[in-house]
Amino acid sequence: MWVVSATYFALGFFNIVFAWFGVICFLIPLLIAIFGGGKQYCNHYCGRGQLFLKIGNSLGWSKGRLAPRWLSSKYFRHGFLVFFLFFFVQMVWLTVEVAKGIETLHETIHLMWSFDVPWHWAYRTEITPWKAQFAFGLYGIMLTSLIVGVILTIVYRPRTWCVFCPMGNMTQQISKLKAGKK
Amino acid sequence: MAKYKYKAENEKDRCVACGVCVKVCPKSAISIYKGCYAVINEEECVGCGICGKNCPAGVIHKVENKEYVK
Incomplete structure (x- = not known):
């Protein structure tokens, strides 16, 4: 899957x-978790995890070093999820504004939640x-998480990103809710 | 009575259930419980510590098996 x-x-x-194919990476893990498959996506199919x-x-x-312990704390994981969702909503909002004609198309990639990098060459059709x-x-969201994930993989252990991955956190919370009900 | 001097222990409340330990365990002694956390089968675990070295969250530990008798 890393390929x-x-x-x-x-x-x-x-x-x-x-880039639209990225929607798959958001929907499939959630659907698997909702329909009782737990974290099968993280465990077996996540291409990004396998890439790391x-x-x-x-x-x-x-380097295989252990990442700081606070990365796996509930506060950081949930905090990062909120942070991630905020930027996701902002991205969707911009899409809506472009659809309404309030904003013009930004042919840039918003990287690391702050820089706008020109990406106009990729707009061919x-x-x-x-x-x-x-x-x-x-x-932009996908590339940002790839960059952060690769840096963490090199500095710490592979898949350190998974410790606070927003998707992984969401699927785990869904799984916990489902497991708790039974 | 335990056969091995060490065993793996998981901090369930911090485990992110990513499944790295499941992949690296040479005895296939680890599984993910309903997408919530990793569970170690103590019957199968030989206490090699590979899971602990690979866990990205660093929440699986190689600990001394108290039930072990020489």
């Missing part, structure tokens, strides 16, 4: 439309502006 993840980032570099293992273990780039805006926005 899928690597292909995703490569395709998004050349044509931003492919590939970089860290197979390529041997990881003319599509409805809001669809393009969503693609740019989603790709």
Whole structure:
């Protein structure tokens, strides 16, 4: 699956439309968790997680150091989830504004929650502006988490990102709710 | 009576259930309980400590098995 993840980032570099496939990475894990599959997505299918293992273990780039303990604390994990959702909503909001014609299409990638990086070369096929805006926005989120994840993999252990991954946190909370009910 | 001097112990409240330990365990002694946390089968665990070295959250530990008698 790590090949899928690597292909995703490569395709998004050349044509931003492919960024839409990222929606799969958001929907599938949630659906699996909601329908009782627990964290099967994280455990077996997450291409990004496998990419981190590939970089860290197979390529041997990881220092293998243990990350600070507060990363796995509930406060940090939930705090990061809120932080992530805030930027996700902001991205969707911008898409809505572009759809309404209030904002013009930003042909940039919003990286690390602060920098706007030009990405106009990837806008090759003319599509409805809001669809393009969503693609740019989603790709920015995906690329940001890849960059953070790779840095953490190198400095600490592979998949340190998974400790506070917003998707992983959400699926775990859903799983806990479901397990608690029974 | 335990056969091995060490065993793995998981801090369930901090475990993120990512499944890295499940992948690296040479005895397939670890499973993820309903997407909530990792559970170690103490019958199978030989206390090698590989899971603890790979856990990205650092919440699985190799501990001395108190039931072990020489």
